[in-house]
Amino acid sequence: MSLFEELKRRNVIRVGIAYAIVAWLLMQVGEVMSPALRLPDWILSALAFFLILGFPLALFFAWAFEMTPDGLRKEKDVDRSESITPQTGQKLNLTIIGLMGLALAYFAADKFWFGTETTTASENVASTESAATADNGISAIQDNASDENSIAVLPFINMSSDPEQEFFSDGLSEELLNLLAKIPELKVTSRSSAFSFKGQNIDIPTVAEKLKVAHVLEGSVRKAGQTVRITAQLIRAGDDVHLWSETYDRQLDDVFAIQDEIAQEVVSALQLKLLGRELSSSATDTEAYTLYLKGRHFDTLGDRYNRQAEQAFREAISIDPDYAPAWVGLSRTMRSLANRAEIDLHDGTRQAREAATRALEIDPTLPEAWAALAGIQFVYDWDWDRALGTARTALQHGPNNVDVLRTLAMIHEGLGQTAEGLAKAQKAVELDPLDRSSLSRLGLLHWASGQYAESEQTYRRLLELYPDSEAGPMVLGLMMMLQGKPEEGLEHVAATPDEFWGTFGMALIQHALNHPELSDRALQRLIDEFGHYGAFQVASVSAW
Numbered sequence: 001m002s003l004f005e006e007l008k009r010r011n012v013i014r015v016g017i018a019y020a021i022v023a024w025l026l027m028q029v030g031e032v033m034s035p036a037l038r039l040p041d042w043i044l045s046a047l048a049f050f051l052i053l054g055f056p057l058a059l060f061f062a063w064a065f066e067m068t069p070d071g072l073r074k075e076k077d078v079d080r081s082e083s084i085t086p087q088t089g090q091k092l093n094l095t096i097i098g099l100m101g102l103a104l105a106y107f108a109a110d111k112f113w114f115g116t117e118t119t120t121a122s123e124n125v126a127s128t129e130s131a132a133t134a135d136n137g138i139s140a141i142q143d144n145a146s147d148e149n150s151i152a153v154l155p156f157i158n159m160s161s162d163p164e165q166e167f168f169s170d171g172l173s174e175e176l177l178n179l180l181a182k183i184p185e186l187k188v189t190s191r192s193s194a195f196s197f198k199g200q201n202i203d204i205p206t207v208a209e210k211l212k213v214a215h216v217l218e219g220s221v222r223k224a225g226q227t228v229r230i231t232a233q234l235i236r237a238g239d240d241v242h243l244w245s246e247t248y249d250r251q252l253d254d255v256f257a258i259q260d261e262i263a264q265e266v267v268s269a270l271q272l273k274l275l276g277r278e279l280s281s282s283a284t285d286t287e288a289y290t291l292y293l294k295g296r297h298f299d300t301l302g303d304r305y306n307r308q309a310e311q312a313f314r315e316a317i318s319i320d321p322d323y324a325p326a327w328v329g330l331s332r333t334m335r336s337l338a339n340r341a342e343i344d345l346h347d348g349t350r351q352a353r354e355a356a357t358r359a360l361e362i363d364p365t366l367p368e369a370w371a372a373l374a375g376i377q378f379v380y381d382w383d384w385d386r387a388l389g390t391a392r393t394a395l396q397h398g399p400n401n402v403d404v405l406r407t408l409a410m411i412h413e414g415l416g417q418t419a420e421g422l423a424k425a426q427k428a429v430e431l432d433p434l435d436r437s438s439l440s441r442l443g444l445l446h447w448a449s450g451q452y453a454e455s456e457q458t459y460r461r462l463l464e465l466y467p468d469s470e471a472g473p474m475v476l477g478l479m480m481m482l483q484g485k486p487e488e489g490l491e492h493v494a495a496t497p498d499e500f501w502g503t504f505g506m507a508l509i510q511h512a513l514n515h516p517e518l519s520d521r522a523l524q525r526l527i528d529e530f531g532h533y534g535a536f537q538v539a540s541v542s543a544w
Contacts (some may be wrong), residue, residue, distance in 0.1 A: 014092040015062035021099040149186035150213040153177040157220040169221040171293035190432030208237030289317035323361040331355035341533035367398025470498035474505035
């Protein structure tokens with residue numbers, strides 16, 4: 001009897017086929033369940049390893065052992081006349097048919113039922129790769145046609161006599177934006193881009209063209225005592241037609257219900273299906289809410305206002321300890337203070353972690369809180385697998401949240417997964433085309449991918465929008481250096497307004513220009529004046 005016939009007789013081939021199908025099904029189940037259970041990525045790798053390891057073992061046992069009416073026995077001890085391998089083979093055939101049917105059913109469901117999300121993700125990656133190879137990476141984003149289900153929420157105009165109510169009107173706009181951003185089908189331009197038009201007398205079609213949206217929500221707030229009048233209107237940007245408008249006269253203690261009501265009206269006007277989700281805001285005490293808005297205001301002004309932001313967030317928490325967004329704001333502020341060595345690194349990070357954790361205890365669906373925690377796990381803990389899992393959880397709760405997308409882009413970049421990072425950074429810029437942090441992250445991902453020309457274009461766009469950028473000129477100069485144009489890059493580095501980043505860039509580019517004394521002098525200054533929080537930059541210069 002040939003070896004092949006003996007393998008068939010002992011059902012080794014059937015066992016191998018059944019094992020392969022079961023292993024494939026287990027990998028599919030693991031891929032689905034791993035994110036839901038927040039398991040680290042290495043779990044799937046370990047599962048694949050053990051399944052591969054088990055395959056030759058299964059074949060060995062099928063060869064060496066045989067199933068008999070008396071149980072499992074060594075094949076050499078079984079009399080051929082008493083062997084029941086034909087009957088066992090028939091049972092294995094039925095088992096294989098059943099497993100194949102199950103596998104085909106899963107494949108069909110994955111392709112035709114769950115395939116929409118996968119297709120969208122693939123399209124995002126494809127669009128990212130296409131943009132990366134274009135001559136101008138940022139223009140590829142802005143040339144895309146406006147999505148019909150897209151909207152920008154402009155800052156509501158404060159028509160009250162009290163300038164302090166500016167926080168209230170800005171906060172209303174931000175809360176409406178956050179509510180609408182929870183709808184997966186709706187592309188919502190982020191706060192920083194929408195608020196960049198605050199105080200400017202620009203017509204709606206122009207705003208929509210710059211933000212690449214089909215609709216704009218604008219309004220005004222007039223507050224007198226505890227009474228507030230809110231006017232909101234939804235405008236179709238293409239022909240400047242008012243699709244919907246409404247005026248609300250309410251008491252301030254009902255302001256959060258007003259936010260929900262306006263968001264629901266806008267959704268209805270856009271004829272979107274909400275997949276059964278209800279929009280809700282995080283209601284709190286009016287005074288605590290105002291303090292939270294002040295904290296957000298200082299937070300957007302940059303690191304120089306961290307202390308004012310911290311004070312505002314802490315005051316909001318003292319009034320309402322269960323207001324989760326204020327805890328998230330405090331977490332980010334404390335982490336920023338720690339990173340800039342304004343407070344002890346370890347103590348500041350501990351406070352940032354505790355604040356993010358407290359926010360999640362209050363509201364486990366808050367994507368910004370998950371993103372804040374992921375950033376700590378990645379940058380401070382170096383627990384990269386957990387950070388990636390935490391960031392993916394954030395994405396589940398906020399698929400269009402720009403903070404979440406930027407955090408994921410940062411983690412993918414750090415892990416060397418540049419294609420995934422580019423996809424997330426690209427989407428963040430699509431949602432928030434005027435945000436400096438999103439543009440900066442996209443430029444860094446192009447840099448990490450070796451796409452220096454695309455990175456240069458992105459940073460040129462950044463400096464057009466924000467000529468006062470602290471590090472922008474330095475990065476642009478380094479992009480010129482890496483493309484073999486250090487003399488031109490030196491001009492940009494020398495124009496860097498921030499002394500820390502300017503010194504760092506000068507140490508690098510003077511070395512590229514073969515000026516070792518000037519490079520060493522800049523490095524020594526970097527060590528003497530900024531070494532207490534610029535250790536990474538010192539190491540980078542030394543490596544260069």
